[in-house]
Amino acid sequence: MDTVPRITLNNGVTIPQLGFGVFQVDDARTTDAVATALETGYRSIDTAAVYGNETGVGRALASSGIPRDELFVTTKLWNDDQGYDATLTAFDAALARLGLDRVDLYLIHWPTPARDRYLDTWRAMEKLLADGRTRAIGVSNFTPAHLQRLLDETGVVPALNQIELHPALQQRESRDFHARHGIATEAWSPLAQGALLKDEVITTIAARHGRSPAQTVLRWHIQLGNIVIPKSVTPARIRENIEVFDFELSSGDMEALAGLDRGERTGPDPDTLN
Structure with missing residues:
Protein backbone atom coordinates (compact mmCIF):
# COMPACT_ATOMS: atom_id res chain seq x y z
CA MET A 1 0.00 0.00 0.00
CA ASP A 2 1.32 3.40 -0.97
CA THR A 14 -2.80 17.88 8.16
CA ILE A 15 -5.41 15.23 7.34
CA PRO A 16 -4.93 12.06 5.26
CA GLN A 17 -6.53 12.57 1.86
CA LEU A 18 -8.22 9.18 2.06
CA GLY A 19 -9.89 7.98 5.25
CA PHE A 20 -12.41 5.42 6.42
CA GLY A 21 -16.10 6.20 6.96
CA VAL A 22 -18.52 4.26 9.16
CA PHE A 23 -21.92 5.68 8.13
CA GLN A 24 -24.69 3.06 8.45
CA VAL A 25 -22.41 0.54 10.19
CA ASP A 26 -23.84 -0.71 13.49
CA ASP A 27 -21.70 -0.35 16.58
CA ALA A 28 -20.83 -4.02 16.93
CA ARG A 29 -19.60 -4.35 13.33
CA THR A 30 -17.83 -1.00 13.46
CA THR A 31 -15.08 -2.28 15.76
CA ASP A 32 -14.05 -5.04 13.34
CA ALA A 33 -14.37 -2.81 10.28
CA VAL A 34 -12.24 -0.05 11.77
CA ALA A 35 -9.71 -2.58 13.04
CA THR A 36 -9.40 -3.98 9.51
CA ALA A 37 -9.02 -0.48 8.08
CA LEU A 38 -6.28 0.39 10.57
CA GLU A 39 -4.44 -2.84 9.84
CA THR A 40 -4.70 -2.06 6.11
CA GLY A 41 -3.10 1.35 6.53
CA TYR A 42 -5.92 3.83 7.03
CA ARG A 43 -5.16 6.41 9.70
CA SER A 44 -8.18 8.72 9.35
CA ILE A 45 -11.52 7.54 10.76
CA ASP A 46 -14.76 9.49 10.27
CA THR A 47 -17.77 8.93 12.53
CA ALA A 48 -20.67 10.97 13.96
CA ALA A 49 -22.87 11.04 17.03
CA VAL A 50 -25.96 10.13 15.01
CA TYR A 51 -24.28 7.03 13.55
CA GLY A 52 -24.44 5.41 16.99
CA ASN A 53 -21.02 3.84 16.56
CA GLY A 58 -13.16 3.93 20.18
CA ARG A 59 -12.77 0.22 20.90
CA ALA A 60 -10.93 -0.31 17.63
CA LEU A 61 -8.65 2.69 18.22
CA ALA A 62 -7.82 1.57 21.76
CA SER A 63 -6.94 -1.96 20.72
CA SER A 64 -4.96 -1.00 17.61
CA GLY A 65 -1.70 -0.20 19.35
CA ILE A 66 -1.24 2.74 16.95
CA PRO A 67 0.09 5.89 18.66
CA ARG A 68 -2.61 8.53 19.06
CA ASP A 69 -0.62 11.15 17.18
CA GLU A 70 -0.63 8.92 14.09
CA LEU A 71 -4.44 8.80 14.02
CA PHE A 72 -6.89 11.39 12.71
CA VAL A 73 -10.34 11.11 14.27
CA THR A 74 -13.36 13.07 13.05
CA THR A 75 -16.81 13.14 14.62
CA LYS A 76 -19.86 15.33 14.14
CA LEU A 77 -22.42 17.18 16.23
CA TRP A 78 -26.01 16.09 15.61
CA ASN A 79 -28.78 18.56 14.78
CA ASP A 80 -30.66 18.17 18.08
CA ASP A 81 -27.54 19.27 19.98
CA GLN A 82 -27.00 22.57 18.20
CA GLY A 83 -26.70 25.74 20.30
CA TYR A 84 -23.80 27.00 22.42
CA ASP A 85 -24.23 25.10 25.69
CA TYR A 106 -15.18 18.29 14.94
CA LEU A 107 -17.93 19.11 12.46
CA ILE A 108 -21.43 20.58 12.55
CA HIS A 109 -23.27 17.74 10.82
CA TRP A 110 -25.99 19.82 9.06
CA PRO A 111 -26.75 23.55 8.94
CA THR A 112 -30.47 22.97 9.75
CA PRO A 113 -31.28 26.54 8.67
CA ALA A 114 -34.85 26.49 10.00
CA ARG A 115 -33.49 26.04 13.54
CA ASP A 116 -31.08 28.92 12.99
CA ARG A 117 -28.61 27.78 15.63
CA TYR A 118 -25.47 27.17 13.65
CA LEU A 119 -23.85 30.52 14.48
CA ASP A 120 -24.12 29.86 18.24
CA THR A 121 -23.01 26.30 17.61
CA TRP A 122 -19.97 27.55 15.72
CA ARG A 123 -18.99 29.88 18.56
CA ALA A 124 -19.00 26.89 20.92
CA MET A 125 -16.80 25.01 18.47
CA GLU A 126 -14.42 27.97 18.36
CA LYS A 127 -14.11 27.59 22.16
CA LEU A 128 -13.38 23.86 21.82
CA LEU A 129 -10.66 24.72 19.30
CA ALA A 130 -9.18 27.44 21.51
CA ASP A 131 -9.16 25.06 24.48
CA GLY A 132 -7.24 22.44 22.49
CA ARG A 133 -9.98 19.84 22.75
CA THR A 134 -10.14 19.53 18.96
CA ARG A 135 -7.31 20.29 16.56
CA ALA A 136 -9.60 21.67 13.85
CA ILE A 137 -13.25 22.58 13.39
CA GLY A 138 -15.40 22.44 10.32
CA VAL A 139 -18.85 21.86 8.92
CA SER A 140 -20.73 19.29 6.89
CA ASN A 141 -23.41 19.82 4.27
CA PHE A 142 -23.10 23.63 4.30
CA THR A 143 -23.90 25.42 1.06
CA PRO A 144 -21.97 28.52 -0.04
CA ALA A 145 -24.77 30.69 1.41
CA HIS A 146 -24.49 29.00 4.82
CA LEU A 147 -20.71 29.33 4.70
CA GLN A 148 -20.82 32.99 3.73
CA ARG A 149 -23.00 33.79 6.73
CA LEU A 150 -20.57 31.93 8.98
CA LEU A 151 -17.64 33.88 7.54
CA ASP A 152 -19.46 37.20 7.88
CA GLU A 153 -20.60 36.75 11.47
CA THR A 154 -18.00 34.61 13.28
CA GLY A 155 -14.24 34.56 13.76
CA VAL A 156 -12.83 31.26 12.49
CA VAL A 157 -13.00 30.03 8.88
CA PRO A 158 -14.03 26.34 8.79
CA ALA A 159 -11.08 24.07 8.08
CA LEU A 160 -13.22 21.75 6.00
CA ASN A 161 -16.71 21.21 4.58
CA GLN A 162 -17.81 17.61 4.20
CA ILE A 163 -20.46 17.38 1.47
CA GLU A 164 -22.09 14.77 -0.70
CA LEU A 165 -19.84 14.66 -3.76
CA HIS A 166 -19.44 12.11 -6.53
CA PRO A 167 -19.42 12.13 -10.35
CA ALA A 168 -23.22 12.54 -10.51
CA LEU A 169 -23.11 15.45 -8.01
CA ALA A 187 -16.60 14.01 -0.04
CA TRP A 188 -19.11 11.82 1.72
CA SER A 189 -20.81 9.16 -0.38
CA PRO A 190 -17.84 9.46 -2.77
CA LEU A 191 -19.09 6.43 -4.72
CA ALA A 192 -22.77 7.55 -4.68
CA GLN A 193 -23.47 4.51 -2.50
CA GLY A 194 -22.42 2.30 -5.40
CA ALA A 195 -25.02 3.72 -7.79
CA LEU A 196 -22.43 4.77 -10.38
CA LEU A 197 -20.24 1.70 -10.42
CA LYS A 198 -21.96 0.20 -13.48
CA ASP A 199 -21.93 3.43 -15.45
CA GLU A 200 -20.42 2.74 -18.88
CA VAL A 201 -18.07 5.74 -18.79
CA ILE A 202 -16.66 4.61 -15.45
CA THR A 203 -16.40 0.91 -16.30
CA THR A 204 -14.65 1.72 -19.60
CA ILE A 205 -12.05 3.92 -17.89
CA ALA A 206 -11.60 1.33 -15.14
CA ALA A 207 -10.98 -1.46 -17.66
CA ARG A 208 -8.42 0.68 -19.49
CA HIS A 209 -6.42 1.09 -16.27
CA GLY A 210 -6.97 -2.45 -15.00
CA ARG A 211 -8.76 -1.08 -11.95
CA SER A 212 -12.18 -1.47 -10.37
CA PRO A 213 -14.89 1.14 -10.97
CA ALA A 214 -14.67 2.13 -7.28
CA GLN A 215 -10.91 2.68 -7.52
CA THR A 216 -11.45 4.76 -10.65
CA VAL A 217 -13.97 7.06 -8.95
CA LEU A 218 -11.80 7.40 -5.85
CA ARG A 219 -8.82 8.28 -8.03
CA TRP A 220 -10.96 10.96 -9.73
CA HIS A 221 -11.59 12.48 -6.29
CA ILE A 222 -7.90 12.35 -5.39
CA GLN A 223 -6.87 14.12 -8.59
CA LEU A 224 -9.49 16.83 -8.00
CA GLY A 225 -7.92 17.43 -4.59
CA ASN A 226 -10.90 16.14 -2.62
CA ILE A 227 -10.55 14.34 0.69
CA VAL A 228 -12.52 11.07 0.57
CA ILE A 229 -13.93 8.71 3.21
CA PRO A 230 -15.23 5.57 1.47
CA LYS A 231 -17.09 3.08 3.63
CA SER A 232 -17.09 -0.70 3.47
CA VAL A 233 -17.33 -3.59 5.92
CA THR A 234 -15.82 -6.05 3.42
CA PRO A 235 -12.08 -6.56 4.03
CA ALA A 236 -11.26 -6.98 0.33
CA ARG A 237 -13.02 -3.71 -0.55
CA ILE A 238 -11.45 -1.90 2.40
CA ARG A 239 -8.07 -2.86 0.94
CA GLU A 240 -9.08 -2.08 -2.62
CA ASN A 241 -10.31 1.42 -1.74
CA ILE A 242 -6.95 2.55 -0.39
CA GLU A 243 -4.96 1.20 -3.36
CA VAL A 244 -5.49 4.25 -5.55
CA PHE A 245 -2.15 6.04 -5.32
CA ASP A 246 -0.18 4.04 -7.88
CA PHE A 247 -2.02 4.99 -11.07
CA GLU A 248 -3.25 8.19 -12.68
CA LEU A 249 -6.25 9.14 -14.78
CA SER A 250 -5.53 11.03 -17.99
CA SER A 251 -6.93 14.47 -18.76
CA GLY A 252 -9.30 12.73 -21.16
CA ASP A 253 -10.48 10.41 -18.39
CA MET A 254 -11.06 13.37 -16.09
CA GLU A 255 -12.98 15.20 -18.81
CA ALA A 256 -15.18 12.17 -19.44
CA LEU A 257 -15.95 11.85 -15.72
CA ALA A 258 -16.70 15.57 -15.53
CA GLY A 259 -19.46 14.94 -18.05
CA LEU A 260 -21.35 12.68 -15.62
CA ASP A 261 -22.55 15.55 -13.41
CA ARG A 262 -26.35 15.44 -13.20
CA GLY A 263 -26.90 17.21 -9.89
CA GLU A 264 -28.29 13.99 -8.42
CA ARG A 265 -28.23 13.56 -4.64
CA THR A 266 -28.38 10.27 -2.78
CA GLY A 267 -28.98 12.11 0.51
CA PRO A 268 -31.00 15.07 1.85
CA ASP A 269 -30.94 18.66 0.63
CA PRO A 270 -29.05 20.86 3.16
CA ASP A 271 -31.51 23.72 2.65
CA THR A 272 -34.48 21.66 3.77
CA LEU A 273 -33.18 19.10 6.30
CA ASN A 274 -33.85 20.13 9.88
Whole structure:
Protein backbone atom coordinates (compact mmCIF):
# COMPACT_ATOMS: atom_id res chain seq x y z
CA MET A 1 0.00 0.00 0.00
CA ASP A 2 1.32 3.40 -0.97
CA THR A 3 1.43 6.08 1.69
CA VAL A 4 -1.73 8.20 1.72
CA PRO A 5 -0.95 11.87 0.96
CA ARG A 6 -1.95 14.48 3.50
CA ILE A 7 -3.88 17.69 2.90
CA THR A 8 -2.88 20.74 4.95
CA LEU A 9 -5.90 22.49 6.45
CA ASN A 10 -6.09 26.27 6.84
CA ASN A 11 -4.75 26.14 10.42
CA GLY A 12 -1.72 24.00 9.52
CA VAL A 13 -3.16 20.68 10.73
CA THR A 14 -2.80 17.88 8.16
CA ILE A 15 -5.41 15.23 7.34
CA PRO A 16 -4.93 12.06 5.26
CA GLN A 17 -6.53 12.57 1.86
CA LEU A 18 -8.22 9.18 2.06
CA GLY A 19 -9.89 7.98 5.25
CA PHE A 20 -12.41 5.42 6.42
CA GLY A 21 -16.10 6.20 6.96
CA VAL A 22 -18.52 4.26 9.16
CA PHE A 23 -21.92 5.68 8.13
CA GLN A 24 -24.69 3.06 8.45
CA VAL A 25 -22.41 0.54 10.19
CA ASP A 26 -23.84 -0.71 13.49
CA ASP A 27 -21.70 -0.35 16.58
CA ALA A 28 -20.83 -4.02 16.93
CA ARG A 29 -19.60 -4.35 13.33
CA THR A 30 -17.83 -1.00 13.46
CA THR A 31 -15.08 -2.28 15.76
CA ASP A 32 -14.05 -5.04 13.34
CA ALA A 33 -14.37 -2.81 10.28
CA VAL A 34 -12.24 -0.05 11.77
CA ALA A 35 -9.71 -2.58 13.04
CA THR A 36 -9.40 -3.98 9.51
CA ALA A 37 -9.02 -0.48 8.08
CA LEU A 38 -6.28 0.39 10.57
CA GLU A 39 -4.44 -2.84 9.84
CA THR A 40 -4.70 -2.06 6.11
CA GLY A 41 -3.10 1.35 6.53
CA TYR A 42 -5.92 3.83 7.03
CA ARG A 43 -5.16 6.41 9.70
CA SER A 44 -8.18 8.72 9.35
CA ILE A 45 -11.52 7.54 10.76
CA ASP A 46 -14.76 9.49 10.27
CA THR A 47 -17.77 8.93 12.53
CA ALA A 48 -20.67 10.97 13.96
CA ALA A 49 -22.87 11.04 17.03
CA VAL A 50 -25.96 10.13 15.01
CA TYR A 51 -24.28 7.03 13.55
CA GLY A 52 -24.44 5.41 16.99
CA ASN A 53 -21.02 3.84 16.56
CA GLU A 54 -18.54 6.19 18.23
CA THR A 55 -18.09 3.56 20.98
CA GLY A 56 -17.22 0.92 18.39
CA VAL A 57 -14.71 3.26 16.78
CA GLY A 58 -13.16 3.93 20.18
CA ARG A 59 -12.77 0.22 20.90
CA ALA A 60 -10.93 -0.31 17.63
CA LEU A 61 -8.65 2.69 18.22
CA ALA A 62 -7.82 1.57 21.76
CA SER A 63 -6.94 -1.96 20.72
CA SER A 64 -4.96 -1.00 17.61
CA GLY A 65 -1.70 -0.20 19.35
CA ILE A 66 -1.24 2.74 16.95
CA PRO A 67 0.09 5.89 18.66
CA ARG A 68 -2.61 8.53 19.06
CA ASP A 69 -0.62 11.15 17.18
CA GLU A 70 -0.63 8.92 14.09
CA LEU A 71 -4.44 8.80 14.02
CA PHE A 72 -6.89 11.39 12.71
CA VAL A 73 -10.34 11.11 14.27
CA THR A 74 -13.36 13.07 13.05
CA THR A 75 -16.81 13.14 14.62
CA LYS A 76 -19.86 15.33 14.14
CA LEU A 77 -22.42 17.18 16.23
CA TRP A 78 -26.01 16.09 15.61
CA ASN A 79 -28.78 18.56 14.78
CA ASP A 80 -30.66 18.17 18.08
CA ASP A 81 -27.54 19.27 19.98
CA GLN A 82 -27.00 22.57 18.20
CA GLY A 83 -26.70 25.74 20.30
CA TYR A 84 -23.80 27.00 22.42
CA ASP A 85 -24.23 25.10 25.69
CA ALA A 86 -25.72 22.01 24.06
CA THR A 87 -22.72 21.75 21.73
CA LEU A 88 -20.25 21.75 24.62
CA THR A 89 -22.26 19.07 26.43
CA ALA A 90 -22.57 16.93 23.30
CA PHE A 91 -18.85 17.19 22.64
CA ASP A 92 -18.06 15.87 26.14
CA ALA A 93 -20.38 12.94 25.52
CA ALA A 94 -18.76 12.20 22.16
CA LEU A 95 -15.28 12.14 23.72
CA ALA A 96 -16.52 9.76 26.41
CA ARG A 97 -17.96 7.38 23.81
CA LEU A 98 -14.76 7.51 21.77
CA GLY A 99 -12.59 7.08 24.86
CA LEU A 100 -10.42 10.04 23.80
CA ASP A 101 -9.32 13.28 25.43
CA ARG A 102 -9.51 15.17 22.11
CA VAL A 103 -10.52 14.72 18.50
CA ASP A 104 -8.69 15.94 15.43
CA LEU A 105 -11.71 17.41 13.65
CA TYR A 106 -15.18 18.29 14.94
CA LEU A 107 -17.93 19.11 12.46
CA ILE A 108 -21.43 20.58 12.55
CA HIS A 109 -23.27 17.74 10.82
CA TRP A 110 -25.99 19.82 9.06
CA PRO A 111 -26.75 23.55 8.94
CA THR A 112 -30.47 22.97 9.75
CA PRO A 113 -31.28 26.54 8.67
CA ALA A 114 -34.85 26.49 10.00
CA ARG A 115 -33.49 26.04 13.54
CA ASP A 116 -31.08 28.92 12.99
CA ARG A 117 -28.61 27.78 15.63
CA TYR A 118 -25.47 27.17 13.65
CA LEU A 119 -23.85 30.52 14.48
CA ASP A 120 -24.12 29.86 18.24
CA THR A 121 -23.01 26.30 17.61
CA TRP A 122 -19.97 27.55 15.72
CA ARG A 123 -18.99 29.88 18.56
CA ALA A 124 -19.00 26.89 20.92
CA MET A 125 -16.80 25.01 18.47
CA GLU A 126 -14.42 27.97 18.36
CA LYS A 127 -14.11 27.59 22.16
CA LEU A 128 -13.38 23.86 21.82
CA LEU A 129 -10.66 24.72 19.30
CA ALA A 130 -9.18 27.44 21.51
CA ASP A 131 -9.16 25.06 24.48
CA GLY A 132 -7.24 22.44 22.49
CA ARG A 133 -9.98 19.84 22.75
CA THR A 134 -10.14 19.53 18.96
CA ARG A 135 -7.31 20.29 16.56
CA ALA A 136 -9.60 21.67 13.85
CA ILE A 137 -13.25 22.58 13.39
CA GLY A 138 -15.40 22.44 10.32
CA VAL A 139 -18.85 21.86 8.92
CA SER A 140 -20.73 19.29 6.89
CA ASN A 141 -23.41 19.82 4.27
CA PHE A 142 -23.10 23.63 4.30
CA THR A 143 -23.90 25.42 1.06
CA PRO A 144 -21.97 28.52 -0.04
CA ALA A 145 -24.77 30.69 1.41
CA HIS A 146 -24.49 29.00 4.82
CA LEU A 147 -20.71 29.33 4.70
CA GLN A 148 -20.82 32.99 3.73
CA ARG A 149 -23.00 33.79 6.73
CA LEU A 150 -20.57 31.93 8.98
CA LEU A 151 -17.64 33.88 7.54
CA ASP A 152 -19.46 37.20 7.88
CA GLU A 153 -20.60 36.75 11.47
CA THR A 154 -18.00 34.61 13.28
CA GLY A 155 -14.24 34.56 13.76
CA VAL A 156 -12.83 31.26 12.49
CA VAL A 157 -13.00 30.03 8.88
CA PRO A 158 -14.03 26.34 8.79
CA ALA A 159 -11.08 24.07 8.08
CA LEU A 160 -13.22 21.75 6.00
CA ASN A 161 -16.71 21.21 4.58
CA GLN A 162 -17.81 17.61 4.20
CA ILE A 163 -20.46 17.38 1.47
CA GLU A 164 -22.09 14.77 -0.70
CA LEU A 165 -19.84 14.66 -3.76
CA HIS A 166 -19.44 12.11 -6.53
CA PRO A 167 -19.42 12.13 -10.35
CA ALA A 168 -23.22 12.54 -10.51
CA LEU A 169 -23.11 15.45 -8.01
CA GLN A 170 -19.85 17.32 -8.55
CA GLN A 171 -20.64 20.41 -6.45
CA ARG A 172 -18.58 22.81 -8.55
CA GLU A 173 -20.04 25.93 -6.92
CA SER A 174 -19.17 24.64 -3.45
CA ARG A 175 -15.70 23.50 -4.49
CA ASP A 176 -14.99 26.90 -6.04
CA PHE A 177 -16.19 28.67 -2.87
CA HIS A 178 -14.03 26.42 -0.71
CA ALA A 179 -10.98 27.09 -2.88
CA ARG A 180 -11.46 30.86 -2.65
CA HIS A 181 -11.71 30.78 1.14
CA GLY A 182 -9.14 28.13 2.06
CA ILE A 183 -11.70 25.49 3.07
CA ALA A 184 -10.86 21.87 2.29
CA THR A 185 -13.46 19.81 0.42
CA GLU A 186 -14.27 16.37 1.81
CA ALA A 187 -16.60 14.01 -0.04
CA TRP A 188 -19.11 11.82 1.72
CA SER A 189 -20.81 9.16 -0.38
CA PRO A 190 -17.84 9.46 -2.77
CA LEU A 191 -19.09 6.43 -4.72
CA ALA A 192 -22.77 7.55 -4.68
CA GLN A 193 -23.47 4.51 -2.50
CA GLY A 194 -22.42 2.30 -5.40
CA ALA A 195 -25.02 3.72 -7.79
CA LEU A 196 -22.43 4.77 -10.38
CA LEU A 197 -20.24 1.70 -10.42
CA LYS A 198 -21.96 0.20 -13.48
CA ASP A 199 -21.93 3.43 -15.45
CA GLU A 200 -20.42 2.74 -18.88
CA VAL A 201 -18.07 5.74 -18.79
CA ILE A 202 -16.66 4.61 -15.45
CA THR A 203 -16.40 0.91 -16.30
CA THR A 204 -14.65 1.72 -19.60
CA ILE A 205 -12.05 3.92 -17.89
CA ALA A 206 -11.60 1.33 -15.14
CA ALA A 207 -10.98 -1.46 -17.66
CA ARG A 208 -8.42 0.68 -19.49
CA HIS A 209 -6.42 1.09 -16.27
CA GLY A 210 -6.97 -2.45 -15.00
CA ARG A 211 -8.76 -1.08 -11.95
CA SER A 212 -12.18 -1.47 -10.37
CA PRO A 213 -14.89 1.14 -10.97
CA ALA A 214 -14.67 2.13 -7.28
CA GLN A 215 -10.91 2.68 -7.52
CA THR A 216 -11.45 4.76 -10.65
CA VAL A 217 -13.97 7.06 -8.95
CA LEU A 218 -11.80 7.40 -5.85
CA ARG A 219 -8.82 8.28 -8.03
CA TRP A 220 -10.96 10.96 -9.73
CA HIS A 221 -11.59 12.48 -6.29
CA ILE A 222 -7.90 12.35 -5.39
CA GLN A 223 -6.87 14.12 -8.59
CA LEU A 224 -9.49 16.83 -8.00
CA GLY A 225 -7.92 17.43 -4.59
CA ASN A 226 -10.90 16.14 -2.62
CA ILE A 227 -10.55 14.34 0.69
CA VAL A 228 -12.52 11.07 0.57
CA ILE A 229 -13.93 8.71 3.21
CA PRO A 230 -15.23 5.57 1.47
CA LYS A 231 -17.09 3.08 3.63
CA SER A 232 -17.09 -0.70 3.47
CA VAL A 233 -17.33 -3.59 5.92
CA THR A 234 -15.82 -6.05 3.42
CA PRO A 235 -12.08 -6.56 4.03
CA ALA A 236 -11.26 -6.98 0.33
CA ARG A 237 -13.02 -3.71 -0.55
CA ILE A 238 -11.45 -1.90 2.40
CA ARG A 239 -8.07 -2.86 0.94
CA GLU A 240 -9.08 -2.08 -2.62
CA ASN A 241 -10.31 1.42 -1.74
CA ILE A 242 -6.95 2.55 -0.39
CA GLU A 243 -4.96 1.20 -3.36
CA VAL A 244 -5.49 4.25 -5.55
CA PHE A 245 -2.15 6.04 -5.32
CA ASP A 246 -0.18 4.04 -7.88
CA PHE A 247 -2.02 4.99 -11.07
CA GLU A 248 -3.25 8.19 -12.68
CA LEU A 249 -6.25 9.14 -14.78
CA SER A 250 -5.53 11.03 -17.99
CA SER A 251 -6.93 14.47 -18.76
CA GLY A 252 -9.30 12.73 -21.16
CA ASP A 253 -10.48 10.41 -18.39
CA MET A 254 -11.06 13.37 -16.09
CA GLU A 255 -12.98 15.20 -18.81
CA ALA A 256 -15.18 12.17 -19.44
CA LEU A 257 -15.95 11.85 -15.72
CA ALA A 258 -16.70 15.57 -15.53
CA GLY A 259 -19.46 14.94 -18.05
CA LEU A 260 -21.35 12.68 -15.62
CA ASP A 261 -22.55 15.55 -13.41
CA ARG A 262 -26.35 15.44 -13.20
CA GLY A 263 -26.90 17.21 -9.89
CA GLU A 264 -28.29 13.99 -8.42
CA ARG A 265 -28.23 13.56 -4.64
CA THR A 266 -28.38 10.27 -2.78
CA GLY A 267 -28.98 12.11 0.51
CA PRO A 268 -31.00 15.07 1.85
CA ASP A 269 -30.94 18.66 0.63
CA PRO A 270 -29.05 20.86 3.16
CA ASP A 271 -31.51 23.72 2.65
CA THR A 272 -34.48 21.66 3.77
CA LEU A 273 -33.18 19.10 6.30
CA ASN A 274 -33.85 20.13 9.88
